[in-house]
Amino acid sequence: MSLSPDELKELARYVLLTRPDEIGCDDWLGYAPSYAELVAALQPISEPLQKAAGHLVLCPECAEEFLALLAALKEDGAGS
Amino acid sequence: MTARTNEDWLRLLGEAEEAAVAELREVLHRGLRRALAGRAAADDGFIEDVTQDGVLKVLGGLTTFRGDSRFTTWAVTVAVRVAFTELRRAKWKDVSLDRLVEDAPARHPPAPPEVPSQDARQAVLAAMHRIIGTVLTDRQRQALVAEFKGMPQAEIAVQMGLTRNALYKLTHDARQSLKRGLEAAGIDGDEVRAAFDL
Ligand SMILES: [Zn+2]
Numbered sequence: 001m002s003l004s005p006d007e008l009k010e011l012a013r014y015v016l017l018t019r020p021d022e023i024g025c026d027d028w029l030g031y032a033p034s035y036a037e038l039v040a041a042l043q044p045i046s047e048p049l050q051k052a053a054g055h056l057v058l059c060p061e062c063a064e065e066f067l068a069l070l071a072a073l074k075e076d077g078a079g080s
Numbered sequence: 081m082t083a084r085t086n087e088d089w090l091r092l093l094g095e096a097e098e099a100a101v102a103e104l105r106e107v108l109h110r111g112l113r114r115a116l117a118g119r120a121a122a123d124d125g126f127i128e129d130v131t132q133d134g135v136l137k138v139l140g141g142l143t144t145f146r147g148d149s150r151f152t153t154w155a156v157t158v159a160v161r162v163a164f165t166e167l168r169r170a171k172w173k174d175v176s177l178d179r180l181v182e183d184a185p186a187r188h189p190p191a192p193p194e195v196p197s198q199d200a201r202q203a204v205l206a207a208m209h210r211i212i213g214t215v216l217t218d219r220q221r222q223a224l225v226a227e228f229k230g231m232p233q234a235e236i237a238v239q240m241g242l243t244r245n246a247l248y249k250l251t252h253d254a255r256q257s258l259k260r261g262l263e264a265a266g267i268d269g270d271e272v273r274a275a276f277d278l
Contacts, residue, residue, distance in 0.1 A: 005201075007228045008208050009276045011255075015262070016269055016278065018255040024248035025233065033149035033157045059248075061233055065164050068115035072156050 017058055028055040028062050032069065040073045089151040090142055101135065104155060108134045111156035112163055121167055130166055134159030168232035177239040181225040204267055204275040211261035220254035227251055 003011065023031075031052040038045050045053070056063040084092070084100070092100035109131045116122035138155045145154050212221055219240070226236045237247045262272065272278065 002209075003212070003225060003228055005205060008205055009278075011224070011228050011258070012204065012208065012272050012276050013278050015255050015258045016272055018252070018259050020256070022248075022252050024245035024252075026243060026245040026248075029157065029161060030144070030146055033153040034146075036157070037149050037153055061164070061168070065160050068164070069157055069160050071117065072111040072115040072160065073153065074114075 014058060019054070022058060023052055023055050025055070025059060025062055028052060028059070032062075032066060036066065036069050036073055040070055084151075086145075086147060086151040090145065093139060094142060096139070101139070104138060105131060105135050107152050108138070108155060108159045111152075112159055115156070115160050116163060116167075119167070121170065122163070126166075127163075130159065130163040133166070134162045137162050165232070165234040169235050169238075172231055172235045175231065175235075177222065177226050177231065177236060180229055180231060181222050200271065201275040204262070204272055207262055207265045207267055208258065211258050211265075215257055215261050216254050220250055220257070223247060223250045224254045 031049060035045065035049050035053055037043075038049070056066055084103075089100065089104075093104060109127065112122075112127050112131055112134065116127060134155070138158050141158060145151065212224070216224065223236055223240065227233065233244055233247055236242075237244050240247065242250065262268075
């Protein structure tokens with residue numbers, strides 16, 4: 001099965017976003033907790049952490065998990 | 081609920097202390113209920129199951145906690161990945177990656193342009209087909225096609241015998257090859273954006 005024109009368009013969008021120094025999904029998982037706490041608390045984000053969070057733009061699965069994590073943290077108030 | 085420091089959590093869970101494990105279970109269960117709210121597939125039974133899987137994953141991965149967040153945030157992060165991996169795999173586990181990508185893109189040249197305004201898009205599509213079919217390695221092509229067909233990364237990784245990071249590297253290399261291939265064909269980023277209205 002080949003990629004349809006719509007799928008190729010989506011791939012083209014990702015090709016345009018491609019950077020030489022991307023991190024993988026397992027690596028992102030290491031940054032996700034501290035990034036989520038800062039986002040949930042509306043705190044400033046350090047540059048290395050912002051750079052790591054660039055993974056969310058390129059990885060819909062990690063982005064979906066991150067939104068779910070924020071939902072888990074938000075209703076948790078200050079956290080446990 | 082006990083207020084524990086990260087060090088407390090690590091020490092007590094490292095000793096598999098019963099009350100701490102029970103509390104971890106409670107934290108994950110509550111977190112997962114919120115994280116998965118509104119998802120039809122995530123019923124009570126599913127949340128029970130992934131909570132248990134999450135507890136095991138956290139207990140087995142204590143040494144990977146970096147200590148730059150609350151321990152409970154990290155634990156919920158781990159459990160959320162466990163849950164989503166399971167949700168996604170449930171839908172795709174019976175789909176064979178080989179079947180999904182068996183028909184190589186190179187065998188399907190794009191249809192001729194219908195109207196002149198689509199010439200640019202057709203040229204980019206044709207170049208992408210050519211690069212995918214001839215420049216990418218078989219593994220890169222397999223992973224990339226499966227990903228853009230919507231197969232979850234965890235499932236692709238299992239079927240290809242790769243870690244998530246290794247799979248990501250494979251598709252990242254494929255995207256970089258595509259980018260270089262398009263540039264070599266004289267198609268720059270602006271042309272790609274214009275061709276696809278991106
Ligand atoms: Zn990812």
